[in-house]
Amino acid sequence: MNTYTVTISNRDNATYKVAAHRPLLSSLCAQGVDLPYGCKYGGCITCAGKLIAGNVEQHRQVALNNRQLENGYVILCVAVPISDITLEIGVESHDKLYRNPFLDPLEPHELKANIATPKEI
Amino acid sequence: MKDHCCGPGYASPAEAMMAPREKLLYTIAIYTGTGIQKPDYLATIDNDPDSPSYSQVISRCEMSGIGDELHHMGWNACSSCFDDASISRKYLLVPGVRTSNIHVIDCATDPQNPSLYKVIKGSEIKAKTNLSAPHTIHCLGAEIIISMLGDAKGEAPGGYLHLNKDFDIIGRWESSMGDIPFGYDFWYQPRHNVMVSSEWAAPNTFMPGFDLEEVGHLKYGRRIHLWDFKKKEPKQTFYLGEDGLIPLEVRFHHNPDSTHGFCGAALSANIIHWWKDTDGEWKWEKVVDVDNEPHPDWPIPVPGVISVILLSMDDRFLYLCNWLHGDIRQYDISDPHNPVLTGQVWMGGLLGCAPEVNGVKITGGPQMIQLSLDGTRLYVTTSLFSTWDNQFYPEIRTNGGCMLMVNCDTEQGGMKIDPDFLVDFGKEPNGPSRCHETRYPGGDCTSDIWI
Ligand code: FES
Numbered sequence: 001m002n003t004y005t006v007t008i009s010n011r012d013n014a015t016y017k018v019a020a021h022r023p024l025l026s027s028l029c030a031q032g033v034d035l036p037y038g039c040k041y042g043g044c045i046t047c048a049g050k051l052i053a054g055n056v057e058q059h060r061q062v063a064l065n066n067r068q069l070e071n072g073y074v075i076l077c078v079a080v081p082i083s084d085i086t087l088e089i090g091v092e093s094h095d096k097l098y099r100n101p102f103l104d105p106l107e108p109h110e111l112k113a114n115i116a117t118p119k120e121i
Numbered sequence: 122m123k124d125h126c127c128g129p130g131y132a133s134p135a136e137a138m139m140a141p142r143e144k145l146l147y148t149i150a151i152y153t154g155t156g157i158q159k160p161d162y163l164a165t166i167d168n169d170p171d172s173p174s175y176s177q178v179i180s181r182c183e184m185s186g187i188g189d190e191l192h193h194m195g196w197n198a199c200s201s202c203f204d205d206a207s208i209s210r211k212y213l214l215v216p217g218v219r220t221s222n223i224h225v226i227d228c229a230t231d232p233q234n235p236s237l238y239k240v241i242k243g244s245e246i247k248a249k250t251n252l253s254a255p256h257t258i259h260c261l262g263a264e265i266i267i268s269m270l271g272d273a274k275g276e277a278p279g280g281y282l283h284l285n286k287d288f289d290i291i292g293r294w295e296s297s298m299g300d301i302p303f304g305y306d307f308w309y310q311p312r313h314n315v316m317v318s319s320e321w322a323a324p325n326t327f328m329p330g331f332d333l334e335e336v337g338h339l340k341y342g343r344r345i346h347l348w349d350f351k352k353k354e355p356k357q358t359f360y361l362g363e364d365g366l367i368p369l370e371v372r373f374h375h376n377p378d379s380t381h382g383f384c385g386a387a388l389s390a391n392i393i394h395w396w397k398d399t400d401g402e403w404k405w406e407k408v409v410d411v412d413n414e415p416h417p418d419w420p421i422p423v424p425g426v427i428s429v430i431l432l433s434m435d436d437r438f439l440y441l442c443n444w445l446h447g448d449i450r451q452y453d454i455s456d457p458h459n460p461v462l463t464g465q466v467w468m469g470g471l472l473g474c475a476p477e478v479n480g481v482k483i484t485g486g487p488q489m490i491q492l493s494l495d496g497t498r499l500y501v502t503t504s505l506f507s508t509w510d511n512q513f514y515p516e517i518r519t520n521g522g523c524m525l526m527v528n529c530d531t532e533q534g535g536m537k538i539d540p541d542f543l544v545d546f547g548k549e550p551n552g553p554s555r556c557h558e559t560r561y562p563g564g565d566c567t568s569d570i571w572i
Pocket of ligand 1: 036037038039040041042043044045046047048063075076077078
């Protein structure tokens with residue numbers, strides 16, 4: 001079985017071996033990591049964590065807008081690792097996840113993928 | 122007096138108003154989105170002024186797992202079953218918006234200490250009906266319908282879940298959703314064979330938080346729908362446009378003969394009034410328009426964001442909350458075409474009008490309200506929805522939500538925050554939680570419908 005190593009930076013760099021094709025939330029919860037979640041299908045953002053290093057594949061997520069993706073957020077209930085990764089988990093990682101939409105509007109290219117327009121250069 | 126031979130509730134709104142004072146309050150409290158890895162729960166609050174634990178949480182009924190995001194709830198039975206002696210108002214149905222689990226809580230066996238009776242799993246609901254994200258609950262005679270805001274993948278428009286009186290899934294209630302793009306709240310008025318529904322957004326749009334730009338991309342609602350209640354299908358749509366951005370709570374008059382009803386358009390901060398005119402046509406108009414307010418640090422003025430409205434049992438007063446401004450207003454709607462502002466109080470909000478009330482820093486703004494049956498006590502909580510709270514009031518994570526009581530003058534009009542009542546959910550034993558909708562054992566002003 002193909003596995004990768006997940007390091008959790010805000011849990012004393014604890015490491016876990018996870019399967020390549022299993023969503024990270026499921027792999028980590030099964031090994032006793034206490035993670036938030038809600039919908040478990042990639043639509044509600046509750047399980048978001050921040051990717052510090054490495055790569056994931058998360059095409060099934062529909063919760064994040066392009067700015068949140070740009071800031072490294074991953075939707076752990078549907079994301080699968082495609083390399084060894086380092087994550088920051090839980091609400092401690094949510095410093096850039098939420099913004100006041102009246103104070104800090106999104107640019108057209110920062111909207112969710114299905115309505116974003118490409119950035120003008 | 123109530124005829125005790127009969128079923129739940131009251132023979133009429135006038136009889137409901139004479140019911141004994143509510144001595145217990147049931148309020149949703151959530152940990153979803155707070156960083157505290159505990160289940161959301163139903164808090165029971167002692168509301169007997171003569172009791173030593175008055176205005177305190179006396180019990181907590183935890184859900185079966187984390188992450189539900191409890192939001193609204195409803196009774197298994199109301200005054201629509203008043204003639205049915207085999208039914209009683211015993212169970213609160215408490216759905217989780219994020220998990221789609223629906224918790225059935227027994228509040229009658231030990232009213233001070235409700236217990237989890239049954240869980241209808243979100244996975245079962247999705248498998249049998251392709252629906253998710255439960256919101257409003259109304260009983261329907263002995264049965265129950267629940268507005269579900271998404272399909273199993275969280276896309277709009279969802280539909281209506283139909284349960285029998287034993288809380289088994291019958292299937293979908295509606296015959297057709299017609300052209301309805303989004304769901305949210307609903308209310309029915311059976312003597313006119315009409316149901317009204319409003320529009321929030323697809324769960325995948327609103328659950329992650331509020332991207333204002335998505336309103337312009339038509340990802341949020343701006344319509345109210347009238348249904349043929351017997352045929353279970355939509356028959357007319359009011360397109361509200363810019364006057365009705367994000368129409369949320371819909372309330373018919375409690376008087377079952379009336380066709381008048383109201384809706385709060387959250388983002389436009391307007392009250393929409395509808396009625397059936399003398400020519401037999403259903404019409405709508407905007408009757409209240411809350412102005413946006415300048416903010417010292419914001420580039421654009423702040424909309425009120427009317428997160429809830431409620432009508433008193435005698436249909437004389439309408440209450441609304443401006444969650445971002447921080448005020449609750451009372452309007453006399455004796456003439457439903459011309460509401461008159463008769464009272465206003467402030468708590469929290471972003472305008473800095475009342476950062477502290479009864480010695481507690483208010484984080485959030487007035488959000489969900491419930492009124493006593495006699496119309497004199499209004500209970501107010503401060504949290505809207507975990508992700509939206511986190512955007513507008515990030516300090517709520519550490520401070521939690523709170524509940525206040527407002528004394529309402531039903532003679533002259535007017536409102537005053539009660540100095541002796543405060544439930545600080547920032548001090549909960551498992552850490553700060555956020556409180557939302559409230560109901561009481563004897564029924565309240567947003568449960569009962571008369572047929
Ligand atoms: S649990 Fe809802 S997006 Fe992951």
